[in-house]
Amino acid sequence: MAAIGEADARGLFIARSRWRWEETLFWLAAAASYVVFPGHLVLVTQALISGLFAVSLDLMLGYTGIASMGHAAFFGIGAYTAGILAAHGYGDPLLGLLAGALLAGAFGALCSLLVARLHGVALLMVTLGIGLLCYEIANRANDITGGDDGLQGMVVGPVLGLFPFDIDGRVGFIYAFIVVFGLYLVARRIVNSPFGLTLVGIRENVRRVPALGIGVGGQVMVIFTVAAAMAGIAGALLAETTQFIALEVLGFDRSISVLISLVLGGIGSLIGGMIGAVVFTVTRDQLAAMDPVYWNFWMGLILCAIVLSGAGGIMGLLRRVSGGRR
């Protein structure tokens, strides 16, 4: 193959990072929901936060090929960091986000050292084990986390010292929207950079990447840390906008829900993670309100249908409909 010139390479990255119509549409619709669904802003906010959480998993699973059944560990660490700070008088929202990102990111870096050489079933089981461990620690550390009863007594201050959170969730929505959108842009920048291409290389063939003179371990550690920090921010956002933390933020259910959201939207496309999470969160809210038992049944059925059809989720379907346009 002929060597690619610098101009060609630049063209490649420009082409990769072009905004697609579904991305534009999604974010316009998300912004418009402030006007269209003023009565459901709390739900929309939670959907956006789940979207950020799904995007953070997509960086690991979709782009780098590292599956995880314990991604809620990072989400929960972020949530508890922001929550415990707020319960002890440090209620500045941005401080909570930053601290949540730092702690979750640090834990992610540590975990990346542990799981870097695992793959397949062992990887799934170790990530599952790490998730369960974090849940159990939070459950037992009653004095700090409130254990099974959840963390009480959070006092979250106004955003930037100017905008206090209101009962309708208006400020919460705008705050979450800006943070999630900003981090979405960061994630976009990452996957469309040379580093992002390296990640895809690791996913496709982990043995050939070192042959290009790139160390796999370092790259995996970086993306693991970034993904964990992002999940931590998502958790901190949830804690701040709901002003309460249930132990469930660390639960197995949450790790599985985010996987399902991602698969539903389409693994390996950031906007797919957002769309899947929104569809999942809203559907669950509607169906679970009717009957939690039936919700389980339908969720299972949807999951089986997605896997067996092999369509690649909502994004896969969209691409097929629009004639393979990427």
Added chain:
Amino acid sequence: MLISLVNVLINGLAYGVLLFLMAGGLSVTMGLMGFANLAHGALAMLGGYILVMLMNGHGWGFIPALGAATVGAAAAGIVVERTIYRRLYRGAELDQVLLTIGIVSMTVAAATYIWGAQPEAVHLPAWLDGRVHAGGIDVGTYRLFLIVLGGALTVGLVLGIDKTSFGAKVRAAVDNRRMTLSCGIDVDRLFTLAFAIGSALAGLGGGLAVSLVGLDPNFAVKYLVFLLMVVVVGGLGSIKGTLAAAVALGVCDVTGKYYVPQVGAFILYAMTVAILLWRPRGLFGR
């Protein structure tokens, strides 16, 4: 002190044997056939409900009901394997995991719909209900029964996989499917049969579990984590490893709950992660 320790150890052993019965089939499907079947706990739950239904609703005896639970779970296993799992044998592990989680989720909902969310219980026959006293040691007869039955089944399984031509064929098919086919062995049928045996064990374990740990629609999820830990820690596809891990985890869990209840399941999870980091293929992994 020493005697209470012995009592706790025997209880732990009985629990470990129960885990082994349910995890044995999972070890075969995951290890030998390379299929991550998270719905295995659902098959065990089905066995439990068959036992409860027959004993409480139709007045069956314990042993015949246990037999029916075994056969029922095996039949269900064959149906799922033939219709759904077969398509994913060559698929990615994540797809298998997601599909089987979907099946678990549907099973839990269906079990709640059919049998209700309340916990179920059965009355054991008199010859299993008593306690055995010997030299200060005091153990439920049912636990001894479990240990004996589990021991016998373990010997049967180990010999079955290591020494019979059936075991040799399964191992051959896993190592090289095409070569095995060209030797004139019907691999599809072989896998269905292996799957049926694993499901039968799950059904038997589920039936036996009702009297020891109880039964409700969340059984399929609650024990799934334990079963996965047992299989992975023991080493995929190794029956001896599964047994060792099941007994170790069972004893650790029961002793831990007895002596340091405030720590809870923490020791178990930490142990699992530590063992897997030390040996990613498990204790007896190939």
